[in-house]
Amino acid sequence: MKLGFRWYGADDPVTLQKIRQIPNMHNIVTAVYDVPVGEVWSRESIRALRSRIEENGMVMEVIESVPVHEDIKLGLPTRDRYIAAYQENIRRLAAEGVKCICYNFMPVFDWTRTQLDKVAADGSNSLVYYAEQLKGMDPLSGELSLPGWDSSYKKEDMRRLFEQYSHVDSEALFDHLKYFLEAIIPVAAENDVKMAIHPDDPPWPIFGLPRIITDEKNIDRFLKLVDSPYNGLTLCTGSLGADPHNDVVHLVDKYSKMGRIHFMHVRNIKLVENGFEETAHDQNCGSLDIIGIMKALSDNGYDGYIRPDHGRMIWGETGKPGYGLYDRALGASYLNGVWETLQRMK
Ligand code: DNO
Numbered sequence: 001m002k003l004g005f006r007w008y009g010a011d012d013p014v015t016l017q018k019i020r021q022i023p024n025m026h027n028i029v030t031a032v033y034d035v036p037v038g039e040v041w042s043r044e045s046i047r048a049l050r051s052r053i054e055e056n057g058m059v060m061e062v063i064e065s066v067p068v069h070e071d072i073k074l075g076l077p078t079r080d081r082y083i084a085a086y087q088e089n090i091r092r093l094a095a096e097g098v099k100c101i102c103y104n105f106m107p108v109f110d111w112t113r114t115q116l117d118k119v120a121a122d123g124s125n126s127l128v129y130y131a132e133q134l135k136g137m138d139p140l141s142g143e144l145s146l147p148g149w150d151s152s153y154k155k156e157d158m159r160r161l162f163e164q165y166s167h168v169d170s171e172a173l174f175d176h177l178k179y180f181l182e183a184i185i186p187v188a189a190e191n192d193v194k195m196a197i198h199p200d201d202p203p204w205p206i207f208g209l210p211r212i213i214t215d216e217k218n219i220d221r222f223l224k225l226v227d228s229p230y231n232g233l234t235l236c237t238g239s240l241g242a243d244p245h246n247d248v249v250h251l252v253d254k255y256s257k258m259g260r261i262h263f264m265h266v267r268n269i270k271l272v273e274n275g276f277e278e279t280a281h282d283q284n285c286g287s288l289d290i291i292g293i294m295k296a297l298s299d300n301g302y303d304g305y306i307r308p309d310h311g312r313m314i315w316g317e318t319g320k321p322g323y324g325l326y327d328r329a330l331g332a333s334y335l336n337g338v339w340e341t342l343q344r345m346k
Contacts, residue, residue: 016056038069064102075176094191111201194262201239236265253296267309281331
């Protein structure tokens with residue numbers, strides 16, 4: 001496995017100097033953040049990111065994310081212009097050494113939580129999702145926001161988007177995804193860049209918007225839309241694991257055996273009656289079988305990318321919810337320990 005850490009660029013309070021001190025940390029997972037969704041990233045910005053990372057002794061082989069413009073997900077006639085821009089981004093990133101691109105195909109909202117700072121018994125706090133809290137959230141208010149969400153939408157944009165999506169069900173969304181993949185996977189293959197779709201988080205429709213990368217049946221269908229090793233997955237354990245019907249160890253085993261996992265997001269969650277709570281990465285802190293997941297990767301000789309995922313806020317740290325330094329660093333060390341032990345026992 002190739003261990004990485006997400007970094008939000010020059011404004012991230014979690015600096016590269018700090019990240020590089022995490023044992024075995026080698027790969028920075030990042031993106032160009034100051035370009036509107038759907039536009040081409042400048043070669044200079046990509047090169048500047050790369051240089052900064054390499055000056056700090058690490059590499060930039062994974063981009064998370066190159067976001068997909070809503071017109072592509074909606075299947076609008078304007079999508080071809082955004083797809084051409086996406087293809088160009090793949091070429092430009094490949095020219096700077098990028099090997100894997102993470103993206104998602106969730107309408108309007110990326111990952112969704114209902115509270116960002118739920119305090120646990122030990123005084124740490126973390127992100128949670130409770131169904132009853134979701135009922136109280138109004139997506140049309142234009143006021144909901146999470147790190148990673150496109151924050152450029154105004155209230156009027158939201159109304160328009162929801163109106164447009166009222167004509168798009170999950171079948172249509174699958175069709176639009178196929179159209180997109182047919183256009184970008186050949187470019188990814190030519191440039192030797194592995195495309196890695198992120199599952200929907202949580203893996204069920206929210207606010208009446210369809211979500212399709214949710215379970216084994218739909219992931220099988222997704223992989224067949226364009227049956228190429230360049231069309232693969234970011235397998236996010238916490239996203240898929242939020243639905244207790246998903247057997248995450250089985251999914252990791254199956255798709256890593258097929259060579260279709262290019263990037264792993266590993267984190268633990270505790271399933272509760274109406275949703276889930278994010279916990280420390282360790283096996284005994286949540287409901288997921290993290291050791292089983294790492295063992296499935298190890299048994300299948302996984303040599304793709306991996307990163308610890310959301311961390312809690314501990315030791316008084318404040319910052320981007322889910323993306324502080326301390327707990328993610330503990331997560332990285334935990335994953336290292338489990339992995340090294342599994343290698344020794346082989
Ligand atoms: C959440 C992240 C997601 C992910 C996107 C990929 O913490 O895993 O925001 O980056 O869904 O496009």
